[in-house]
Structures are given as structure tokens and as C-alpha cells.
Amino acid sequence: MIWLSISWAASAENLYFNAENCYNKLLKNSKKQKYKQSWMHCINKFYDTYRYDPSGRYAAAGLYKTGELYLNLYKFSGNEHDKQKASDIFHQIVKNFPKSLYKIKAEKIITENSLTYKKKSIPHKKVRYRKKQNATSKNFLKPIPGYNTIIKKIRFKSNPDYTRIVIDTNKKVSYTYKPDKKKTSKKNRHIYMELLNSRLAKTVIKKIPIHDKLLSHVQAVQFLKNLVKVTIYLKSFNTFKIFSLKNPSRIVIDIWNKSSEKQNIDKPYPASLAKQFALGVDLIVIDPGHGGHDYGAPGYVKGVYEKNVVLQIAKRLAKKIQEKLHCKVILTRNIDKFLTLEKRTEIANSNHADLFISIHTNASKKHQACGIETYFLNLAVDKESIRVAARENAPSTKNMSDLQVILNNLMENSKINESNRLASHVQNNLCNYLKKYYIKINNKGVKQAPFYVLLGAKMPSILIETSFISNKRECKRLQNSLFLDRLCESITIGIKKYIMESDPTAFLKNRRIISAF
Numbered sequence: 001m002i003w004l005s006i007s008w009a010a011s012a013e014n015l016y017f018n019a020e021n022c023y024n025k026l027l028k029n030s031k032k033q034k035y036k037q038s039w040m041h042c043i044n045k046f047y048d049t050y051r052y053d054p055s056g057r058y059a060a061a062g063l064y065k066t067g068e069l070y071l072n073l074y075k076f077s078g079n080e081h082d083k084q085k086a087s088d089i090f091h092q093i094v095k096n097f098p099k100s101l102y103k104i105k106a107e108k109i110i111t112e113n114s115l116t117y118k119k120k121s122i123p124h125k126k127v128r129y130r131k132k133q134n135a136t137s138k139n140f141l142k143p144i145p146g147y148n149t150i151i152k153k154i155r156f157k158s159n160p161d162y163t164r165i166v167i168d169t170n171k172k173v174s175y176t177y178k179p180d181k182k183k184t185s186k187k188n189r190h191i192y193m194e195l196l197n198s199r200l201a202k203t204v205i206k207k208i209p210i211h212d213k214l215l216s217h218v219q220a221v222q223f224l225k226n227l228v229k230v231t232i233y234l235k236s237f238n239t240f241k242i243f244s245l246k247n248p249s250r251i252v253i254d255i256w257n258k259s260s261e262k263q264n265i266d267k268p269y270p271a272s273l274a275k276q277f278a279l280g281v282d283l284i285v286i287d288p289g290h291g292g293h294d295y296g297a298p299g300y301v302k303g304v305y306e307k308n309v310v311l312q313i314a315k316r317l318a319k320k321i322q323e324k325l326h327c328k329v330i331l332t333r334n335i336d337k338f339l340t341l342e343k344r345t346e347i348a349n350s351n352h353a354d355l356f357i358s359i360h361t362n363a364s365k366k367h368q369a370c371g372i373e374t375y376f377l378n379l380a381v382d383k384e385s386i387r388v389a390a391r392e393n394a395p396s397t398k399n400m401s402d403l404q405v406i407l408n409n410l411m412e413n414s415k416i417n418e419s420n421r422l423a424s425h426v427q428n429n430l431c432n433y434l435k436k437y438y439i440k441i442n443n444k445g446v447k448q449a450p451f452y453v454l455l456g457a458k459m460p461s462i463l464i465e466t467s468f469i470s471n472k473r474e475c476k477r478l479q480n481s482l483f484l485d486r487l488c489e490s491i492t493i494g495i496k497k498y499i500m501e502s503d504p505t506a507f508l509k510n511r512r513i514i515s516a517f
Contacts, residue, residue: 012049012052012053012056012057012058012059013058015045015048015049015052015058015062015174015196016046016049016058016061016062018045018174019042019045019046019048019049019062019065020065022041022042022045023042023046023065023069026038026039026041026042033076034076036073036077039069039072039073039076042069043066043069043070043073044197044226046062046063046065046066046069047062047063047066048062048174048196048197049061049062049065050062050063050066052176052194052196059097060093060096060097060100060102060103061102063089063092063093063097063102064089064090064093064102064105064106066089067085067086067087067089067090067093067106067109068086068109070082070083070085070086070089071083071086071109071113074086083113083115086115087110087113087115087116090106090107090109090110090115091106091110091115093106094106094107094110148197148198148199148226149169149170149171149172149173149195149197149198149199150169150170150198150199150200150201151167151168151169151173151195151198151199151200151201151204151220151228152168152169152170152201152203152204153167153168153201153203153204154166154167154168154204154205154208154218154220154230155168155208156208156210156215156218157346158210158212158214159346159349159350160350161256161257161349161352162214162254162255162256162257162349163210163212163214163215163254163255163256164252164253164254164255164342164346165218165232165252165253165255166250166251166252166253167195167230167250167251167253168248168249168250169195169198169249169250169251170249171249172244172246172249173195173196173197173198173244173249173251174195174196174197175193175194175195175196175242175244175251176193176194176196177191177192177193177194177242178191178192179191179192179240189234189236190231190232190233190234191231191232191234191240191253191255192229192230192231193229193230193231193232193242193251193253194223194227194228194229194230195227195228195229195230195251196226196227197226197227198226198227198228199222199225199226199228200220200221200222200228204220206219206220206221207219207220213235213257214234214235214236214255214256214257215232215233215234215235215255216233216234216235217233218230218231218232218233219231219233232253232255234255236257239255239256239257240253240254240255240256241253241254241456242254243452243455245340245341245342245452252342254456281325281327281354281355281495281499282327282328282354283327283328283329283330283351283352283353283354283355284321284327284328284329284330284353284354284355284356284357284495285329285330285331285332285347285348285351285353285355285356285357286314286317286318286321286329286330286331286332286357286359287314287331287332287333287344287348287356287357287358287359287453288307288310288311288313288314288331288332288333288359289306289307289310289358289359289360289453290306290307290310290360291307291311291333291336291337291338291339292307292336292337292338292339293338294307294338295307296310296360296361297361297362297363297469297470298363298469298470299469299470299475299478300367300469300470300471300472300475300476301472301475301476301479304469304475304478304479306360306361306363306469307336308336309361309469309478309479310359310360310361310466311333311334311335311336312484313359313466313484313487313488314331314359315331315334316484316485316487316488317357317359317488317491317492318331319488320488320489320491320492321492321495324492324496325492325495325496325499327354330347330348330351330353332344332347332348341452341453341455342452342455342456344358344453345453345454345455345456345457345461346456348457348458348459348461349456349457349458353459354459354460355422355459355460355461355495356454356457356459356460356461356462357426357461357462357463357464357491357495358451358453358454358461358462358463358464359464359466360463360464360465360466361465361466361467361468361469361478362465362466362467362468362469362470363468363469363470364468364470364471365470367470367471367472368471369468369470369471370440370442370467370468370471370473370474371441371442371443371444371467371468372427372430372431372434372441372442372443372444372464372465372466372467373427373444373445373446373447373465374423374424374426374427374430374446374447374462374463374464374465375423375446375447375448375449375451375454375462375463375464375465376416376419376420376422376423376446376448376454376461376462376463377416377419377448377449377450377451377454377455377457377461378416378448378449378450415457415458415459415460415461418460419454419460419461419462420446420448421460421498421501422460422462422494422495422498423446423462424446425494425495425497425498425501426462426464426491426494426495426498427443427445427446427464427494428443428494429490429491429493429494429497430464430466430487430490430491430494431443432490433486433489433490433493434486434487434490437486438477438483440473444465451463464491466478466487
């Protein structure tokens, strides 16, 4: 449970720095400073930091900046109400944070500006969200008209091993979450989520019954005028993961039971050829990237797009794996259609896949850039990996603001080492095999980056950048049937070697599979 407390603190920090960014932009824009709404935008962000965790290390700082901005607003507006708001907040800091340095700073401002404390603008006690409060309470700053995020829909999908809940919004929303900390029972646990500066659309179903093995129901309430609270009712204590995506904006909550995972691991493998001779690798999911309205990278040759090229590669690779490894293969898409990034790993998880392989082509503004590289999920360590991750993540999110969520996921993900091993075998065999037939095969190596398409996978997973579609020579190769065939042959060899490393005799037991290579 340590990672949850880390995330809780990190989120308060994120709220504070987001508020600071808002204030810095305001200070640089003299026109916006003339409008109260611009000031209230930043004021509410700083106050959200305090309200998020009233006893946390960023609480006093958030409250102090709230008072400071009210005082600065007063200099523009001349409205005594804004000055009184600032006064009430600074007096509240003196009273509630006696050991904080902000108490000294607040006292200095009170003295310099002759501020008096007349009314309670800020609650004396810590805000306890579990107790119902009046949404019209004067203790909370009013939301800015037109600024609030709208919660459009809450939906779910039940799978045998896990349940996914998706909260659809009209734009990006800041949110916090934590589990029920009661230790009396492992049953009837909850996950509490708070969506800041948001409101429920009238069409939202506020109580959604689920009643599967993991969940009872999900309930959403408009807790305050600018705060929506979502409670997920668990039937037992489960593991969960929460992350946000964009285009369209949504929050994804995956919940699964660790005990069921252990049971699945302990079950004996069925006596199929693949299970006997491929060390439990029975099903491989191949994911052709992009699709539909998401064209991917444009090719050097006019009319050539990544989405079409990777679909051809995926179909050829599926046949190779079926013929030579005797494994079952599922394509996340076998036609030109759009799939969200989380849907791709959902297909792999729902079908209990043993490996997940995402196929892509690379691209660069520099047309001379060329080569092949293979990625596994981790935090990026070089600028080039960050660039590639940003491009491949674009259908889902245009920024990497959820790095803390990704980091938490990586801390829990025991498949990183296996994914690294799979990536190494595939990358090495791709380059070594193709060098036999082609010149200028640039081995760019195995790299790591936070790809959203790999984030939810529960099995070893990799992303292959097969070539640079933006390079003249490699774009033409990607349109050549023989090159694609050899490309898929080399990937299949890499998968085979990954299996054999764990069991050197795996394929010796079946001469027909050996002769296939």
C-alpha cells in the first residue's frame, strides 16, 4: 500500500505546481489581469491544493497563495470583498498552521496591510468529504462559469479476471483517488475518487449496478458545485490502477483480484502442442498500430500511411507464428478501423494472451533517419525515446502528465524483465536476419519508454518500430512483399529464441517445428 500514499502526496504536489503555472501565465498577460475570472481561475487551483489534503505538506502553501492572489486581485478590482477574503485566509493560516513558516509570512502581510478577521471564509476544521456537506456552502470558492469539466458518461465492461470502468468527460479533468483505509474487513471496500472543478451532466446515470465477481456498483454524486465524487464499491479487496487518456478525454479504472491471478498461474497448462512445446506460450496478440481516422505517420512515398503498412505486417506475422510456432494468434484489428490504446491491451488481457506485440513504423522530420528499434514499457531515458513515445501516444494524450500513474504501474509490473528479454531477442534477430539480404540495416537497439498501448498489459509486451516510413529507402522496402515476409520471419525467430532461452529443449521435442527454420 506504500505506492498509494506516494501517489496521494505526488498529486497534491502536481495540483500546486499546476496552480503556479496558471499564476505565472496570468502575470505575463496584462490583459487577462483586468478580468476577475482570470484571477479566480488561479485562485481556485491554489485552493484545490489545500482542500485536497488540508493537513498535507502543500496545504499551507496552497492556502497562502490563495490569500496572496485575493490580495493582488483587490489591487485591480478595488472590491473590499476580495480584500476581506484575503484577510480571512491569512488569519486562518495563523490559526491552523502555527508551526509553519507560512504563519510568519501571513502575520507579516496582516500587519503590513492592517487586515482584520471578520468572518469565516475558510472552514476551521479539516474538510471531511465522507460527510455530506451543503453544496451551496459559502466555505468553498465558487466555480468559474464555463470552466468546469462535464462528466458525460460512466460506463463499464466486465471481464473474467478484471473489470474496467471508464469516466467520459468533455475535456481533461484533475482528479484524486484513494482506497478505503478501514482495516476491519477485507469485504465491502471502496475506492473514492474526487473529480475537481467538474459537474455531472443531467444524462449521467448516477448509480450503475455491476454485480460481477469484483464489483457491486459505482455511484456518482455532485458533492459540491465544483466537485464530483465517484465511489466504486468492491466485493472484496482488489488491486486497481487508474490513469487518464485524451482524444476523447476519459479516466480509466482497471480493477482485478490478485488471488485470482495466483489461481490462474497455479492451474496446469492444457496438453496442447503449443503448451507442451512452447513453454506455456499458447496465445499471442498482435496489435497493428493506428487505424481508421488515425493514419499514423505519413510515408516518404505519397499515399503511403503507417496504419496500412502495419496491418499488412501484422497479418503476415500472424500466419508465420501459427505455422512455425503452432501458437494461436489474435489481431487487435484485421481491418482499417480505429481502436483506443487501452482497448488494444484490453483485448490481450480478456483473452489471457501470453505475449503482446504492437507493430509500428517510425518517422522523423529528418528523412535520412533510418533503422529498426524495439521498445518495452518503462520510463524513457533519452530524448529520442521520449519523442517516439509522444508520437505513438498522440491518439490518446498530447502530454505525459500522468507519469506518476505510469511510475506506479511500473513499480507493480513484474513483466518488465520478461518484456526486456523478449524485446532483445526480437530486435537482435530482426537486424541480424535482414542484414543477410539488405544493406544499411541500422540496429537502433532495445529501448524503453512509457507507451500507453503497453501500459495495461498483464503479459510480456513490446512495441516494434519496424523501419522509418519517412525514409525513402525504407518506405519503399515496406511496400515490398519479400521484405515484409523476411521482416515477419525474423520476428518469429526472435519469439522462438525468447521461448528457448527459458527452456532450451522446448523445440527439440518437435522436429517439425525445428525444421521450419
